[in-house]
Amino acid sequence: MRILNLCETAKGGVGIYQRHVAALSSRGFEVHHLVPDSDADFLGADLRLETFRRKSRGLGAIREMLSRFESLLESLDPDVVFFHSTFALAALARMRMRGDRRPAIYCPHSWAIATCGRYDPKRPVVRLIEGRLAGLADRILCVSQNDRDIAQRLGYRGTFSVIENAAPEPNPNAVDTLFADDPDNLQLLFIGRLDRQKGFDILFDAMRYTARDDLRLHVVGDEVRHDGSTIWMSRRAIPVGWIGQDEIDSWYRSADALIVPSRWEGLPLVVPEALRNGTPVIVARRSGMEKLITPGVSGEVFDLDRESLATCLHDLDKARLRAMRPAARAAYEDRFTIDRMLDQLATMIRDVAAK
Structure with missing residues (x-):
């Protein structure tokens, strides 16, 4: 057929x-x-x-x-x-x-x-x-x-x-050492278009509002629709650009968590991609995304505004996120x-x- x-x-x-x-x-x-x-x-x-x-x-x-x-x-x-x-x-x-x-x-x-x-x-x-x-x-x-x-x-x-x-199984050659030279900071990941839908402007604003100097946000993606505000990166927000599918699992696997601050979605593919690598997912309470993870087990949930996201970022703990990784992988195997x-x-x- x-x-x-x-x-x-x-x-x-x-x-x-x-x-x-x-x-x-x-x-x-x-x-x-x-x-x-x-x-x-x-x-x-x-x-x-x-x-x-x-x-x-x-x-x-x-x-x-x-x-x-x-x-x-x-x-x-x-x-x-x-x-x-x-x-x-x-x-x-x-x-x-x-x-x-x-x-x-x-x-x-x-x-x-x-x-x-x-x-x-x-x-x-x-x-x-x-x-x-x-x-x-x-x-x-x-x-x-x-x-x-x-x-x-x-x-x-x-x-x-x-x-x-x-999502298919991750690349078997993926590594978890991309940030090995920066072990003490919290390595966060954003993957997607830098447009209004994906809510990167809210995430970037919350990052600036958060009184933590140990956050590092790796921004994988670029503008496609050009319908968002121009965003200037800082020392804590590191532009990466688009990454090939043969490399993306290393980014998931090396990060402490993925953040999905979208204003609206169907079911964002980045969620099962992160979970297949055992990476906890922090999602906005929008479009039913909060039902894709179990808060405190395979990720966290926040209301989509600067203050709520900033509070969520402030409360993140590297050891606690690491402890979530087996449950995140289990969520993938069970559903995605x-x-x-x-x-x-x-x-x-x-x-x-x-x-």
């Missing part, structure tokens, strides 16, 4: 998800991916990649995406099309408008409505467009129960499945293994294709 995945952007979590979906080849699927040419290097050369031209996000990039997508529908003739994130809905709508009824799956990777405040004038428009277009898919795949709850509360159309994000996710995905795709 041939699957075509479509992404308007493929850096960060959505890109990593493409690598996970590609592993469906072990379940008898032929998996292809249409992504921006600017993101192809992030995914690696071992995937069946097709690209469209994109210098920046906008209408021009969407037109290029639609043109390349329509060409691939003819040349590849996929059995199932898998649309990822909000802007891919444009391609789903175009496919249906042209009378193409082949099986389609849509995964929001966190609903766009989550970006709108309660009184945001865009909120009714986003709700209408997203809620109706998503229903054009034969199945809506939510990567967390929270995403499904949002859709059902808002009356979004469609048939829903929940398959939680997962890639085999569980792939088995569920394969069953869902075959079910959609059969209808």
Whole structure:
């Protein structure tokens, strides 16, 4: 069975998800991916990649995406099309408008409505467009129960499945010695885009507000959407840039904890990635993320504001975090293994294709 995945952007979590979906080849699927040419290097050369031209996000990039997508529908003739994130809905709508009824799956990777405040004038428009277009898919795949709850509360159309994000086993060559020359300081990790969604501005502000000189925040990632405030790094916040998947486990394994201060999420892949390395996770009480860990056992939880996060940072203890590592690894094995996710995905795709 041939699957075509479509992404308007493929850096960060959505890109990593493409690598996970590609592993469906072990379940008898032929998996292809249409992504921006600017993101192809992030995914690696071992995937069946097709690209469209994109210098920046906008209408021009969407037109290029639609043109390349329509060409691939003819040349590849996929059995199932898998649309990822909000802007891919444009391609789903175009496919249906042209009378193409082949099986389609849509995964929001966190609903766009989550970006709108309660009184945001865009909120009714986003709700209408997203809620109706998503229903054009034969199945809506939510990567967390929270995403499904949002859709059902808002009356979004469609048939829903929940398959939680997962992560493969870590790189067996990963090391835990990246910070061996700085053993006394608390080594914290942030991984992701430096945009508003990921909440790095709140974390950075809390770091400055915390009266601890032994905190070291290693910032793995960069700007993608350019919708956040410009942030100047300091001695305690160390920019790293994007790290390849062959190296990322060494960063998790060497850190005392991962911090996830996101304003909204589906189920951030950094959580199972950290847990697979036995790294405790400190998450914001947003989007159901607090249900991904057990406070005081596999991580900690904070309210998403500067004062609460600063208090959480102030109370962190290196020895206590180290003692959490076995429980963090056990949480991965119990809930977030890639085999569980792939088995569920394969069953869902075959079910959609059969209808």
